[in-house]
Amino acid sequence: MTTDTTTKSAASGATPGETVLDARGVTMRFGGLTAVSDVDLTVNSGEIVGLIGPNGAGKTTFFNCLTGLYIPTEGEVRYKNQVLPPKSFKVTAAGIARTFQNIRLFANMTVLENVLVGRHTRTREGLWSALLRGPGFHKAEAASRARAMELLEFVGLAAKADHLARNLPYGEQRKLEIARALASEPGLLLLDEPTAGMNPQETRAAEELIFAIRDRGIAVLVIEHDMRFIMNLCDRVAVLVQGKKLIEGDAATVQRDERVIAAYLGEPLANDPGAEEAAEVEAAEAAAEATTDAAPGKENDR
Numbered sequence: 591m592t593t594d595t596t597t598k599s600a601a602s603g604a605t606p607g608e609t610v611l612d613a614r615g616v617t618m619r620f621g622g623l624t625a626v627s628d629v630d631l632t633v634n635s636g637e638i639v640g641l642i643g644p645n646g647a648g649k650t651t652f653f654n655c656l657t658g659l660y661i662p663t664e665g666e667v668r669y670k671n672q673v674l675p676p677k678s679f680k681v682t683a684a685g686i687a688r689t690f691q692n693i694r695l696f697a698n699m700t701v702l703e704n705v706l707v708g709r710h711t712r713t714r715e716g717l718w719s720a721l722l723r724g725p726g727f728h729k730a731e732a733a734s735r736a737r738a739m740e741l742l743e744f745v746g747l748a749a750k751a752d753h754l755a756r757n758l759p760y761g762e763q764r765k766l767e768i769a770r771a772l773a774s775e776p777g778l779l780l781l782d783e784p785t786a787g788m789n790p791q792e793t794r795a796a797e798e799l800i801f802a803i804r805d806r807g808i809a810v811l812v813i814e815h816d817m818r819f820i821m822n823l824c825d826r827v828a829v830l831v832q833g834k835k836l837i838e839g840d841a842a843t844v845q846r847d848e849r850v851i852a853a854y855l856g857e858p859l860a861n862d863p864g865a866e867e868a869a870e871v872e873a874a875e876a877a878a879e880a881t882t883d884a885a886p887g888k889e890n891d892r
């Protein structure tokens with residue numbers, strides 16, 4: 591495993607290379623179903639780590655265990671050496687922010703208001719101050735707005751601060767979700783399928799944005815199905831299959847691991863009952879390909 595960043599972690603206050611997330615033996619059972627089984631994972635400051643796996647592998651369930659949405663059946667999650675509190679708002683306050691697979695914005699609020707909502711864990715002003723709207727409240731509100739505008743600038747949405755969230759195109763809604771997550775000033779950002787539904791251009795922009803977030807000293811853990819995106823982006827990739835961590839390593843190591851290829855392509859295992867049938871299909875396909883290759887005009891067929 592390598593990380594190529596030497597960025598000073600201004601936002602998170604973490605030393606580069608320091609372990610920010612340390613999940614050990616995380617297991618999550620739903621009745622008889624073990625969705626996540628004994629998973630260890632660390633994320634260090636200055637790192638972008640990918641979490642991949644086929645559908646139903648347990649990726650989102652694992653994320654939910656990291657954010658206080660689920661209390662793991664077994665295991666422990668530490669953020670900067672502190673065991674995480676079992677409530678999602680406390681986890682956010684501790685320094686872990688997330689986005690969701692399905693966009694969760696306040697559709698009828700403005701772009702700026704959505705980011706301001708994300709700042710509530712960082713606002714010290716209490717209920718009475720807010721109700722009485724005293725000088726403390728106004729000062730805090732002005733500071734929050736300024737910070738929210740900075741974040742909108744950072745993700746490229748400052749010009750749309752007054753637009754309703756629901757009127758933003760899809761790619762921009764995803765950016766707004768990220769700005770809102772950043773508003774809690776996290777040291778670790780968890781992104782659940784940030785490029786789902788994006789076109790290639792938007793995906794490229796998302797990649798740039800995530801690199802920029804990392805360069806601000808925020809560690810990133812990302813779930814994604816887009817392999818090219820994840821392999822480009824991540825310093826390290828962990829693969830979950832049927833709730834278990836199959837392998838973890840840099841992109842090249844993971845990509846050439848036969849078990850990963852099998853998990854994704856569904857190749858039969860050696861003693862798989864369907865192996866014989868699959869081999870017959872493969873042979874038939876190879877024969878068909880050979881026939882096509884031999885066909886006249888094939889060399890011009892591009």
Ligand SMILES: Nc1ncnc2c1ncn2[C@@H]1O[C@H](COP(=O)(O)OP(=O)(O)OP(=O)(O)O)[C@@H](O)[C@H]1O
Nearest residue numbers: 620623624625643644645646647648649650651652
């Ligand atoms: N609240 C729940 N109650 C019962 N079973 C659940 C619950 N949440 C998830 N599961 C099951 O746990 C397993 C893992 O699901 P999970 O959503 O974590 O997988 P995933 O890797 O995120 O999948 P995808 O890539 O499709 O989002 C699945 O079999 C799913 O049906």
